[in-house]
Amino acid sequence: MSSLHASEKALGLYLRNARQKLDPAALGFPATRRRTPGLRREEVAQRAELSVTWYTWLEQGRGGMPSAAALERLAGALMLTDAEREHLFLLGLGRSPEARYRQDTDVTPRLQRVLDRLDPSPAFIRTATWDMVAWNRAATELMTDFALLPPEHRNILRLIFLDPRSRTLHPDWESTARFIVSSFRMDTARAGAAEAVEPLVAELCAASFEFRALWQDRTVHTFGHGAKTFHHPVHGPQAFEVSTFAVDGRPDLILVIYGEVS
Template identity: 60%
Template sequence: MDAAVRDDNPLGSYLKDRRARLDAAALGYAGPRRRTPGLRREEVAQRAHISATWYTWLEQGRGGAPSSEVLERIARALMLTEVEREHLFLLGLGRPPEPRYQAGAAVSPNLQRVLDAMPATPAFVKTLTWDLVAWNRAAAAVFGYDEAQPEQRNILRRIFLDPHSRAAQPDWESVARLVVSVFRADAARAGLSANAGGLIRELRARSPEFDAFWQEDQEVRAFGEGVKQLRHPVAGLLALAYASFAVDGRPELSMIVYNPATETDADKVRALVAALPEVIR
């Protein structure tokens, strides 16, 4: 019978399980006659600032689909992790929640080790507003990230405001248009006004091309896969096959990997890395 209930109402089963795992005493709800672990339904409702009746209906599979705002409140009330929050939205609405933008997001040591395990493959991690938060030595050798000042460690500023970066792109306009269309989608995820608005205003004021591309159309694209041509001042022309990967549990981050397209390109990257001075980041 319990299995049937779980299959018929997975959202209710998940909510009941999560509230049962909370420490009522630590949250100030300890008292006599608590015969079951965790929080009571009315206590979760109180923490979420919703009615106890509505929360009870959710656990019972009644009352229709909840709103995203209600699920956000419940996620906070139940102290869910990002993975648990995503699971809650998938059960309740059939889709993941909008990612939470974290300014200055840092990567874990494990993720940095993943980057460093690719010695001849430039790779980096960026935020939804295209700030660089981690990269490997190959990316430093090819793109010069170690030498960049903190304010220059933003891909959009480099493409639209840095003449050296622009000169390194054989087909700058195509690259710039792609970047704007991908950033448009990321900016919406990040929170256009609250988190990306300042960067957008800066770029529109300082780059006529960005301003024109931003206003020209409303196309949005995924970063996807492709081959990037790059003019390096030492290695000459490089061909790099790129792909974008989501960072599990960190929806505000993505990893971009540039794999040398040919063995000749790989040899060039290895030579650049070998010539790179040791820098402690």
């Protein structure tokens, strides 16, 4: 059996298993007598707005490679969790789904414990729209005490462009600002959050001519080799190696760790 056919068969089995776990009555379908548990294939196709024939082929392992958009619709139709959705993409496309914007930014106690154990290395978790959602003590000491800010103000772009202390904290402020705006643009587009961040972009354009100029410049900038220097008002210059990691099961969240350079 070829590897392609094997992956198509695995995808079909996964779809069928997920379909059979759903309660038809809870989803508004008639509670008629059914030979097998769960939804029928045509009901899944209806919920996902896909062809019944093509969905049937997918379950039979002969539907070909689905698009990311089709997999997204299937994940919604089958009410998959984030981990299940990721597995669906791995089976269907051989890769994880792209990050997507979501309003739910709650961080589990387990993730907060991970951040706390990383101390004294500054570490935090941000969203695709660069909102800070969790941090450890070292991050507050280096950057600011985010707990004292209203949730809507815990945004890294706000700190860079609207907090005058950022120009002292970042000796390479101009290159930092270029990198953050470029990354913010790419991250929000990738996550489908371009419309959601329009109010923030409008506010920053009005409040900072530097942000407005960078936002209007569509050039994509790189940040170099992952090293970062801060000038702390108390501790003086501090050099870090910056590492970023996707959060397992939450591709919309990014873990950032500043490891001090000895």
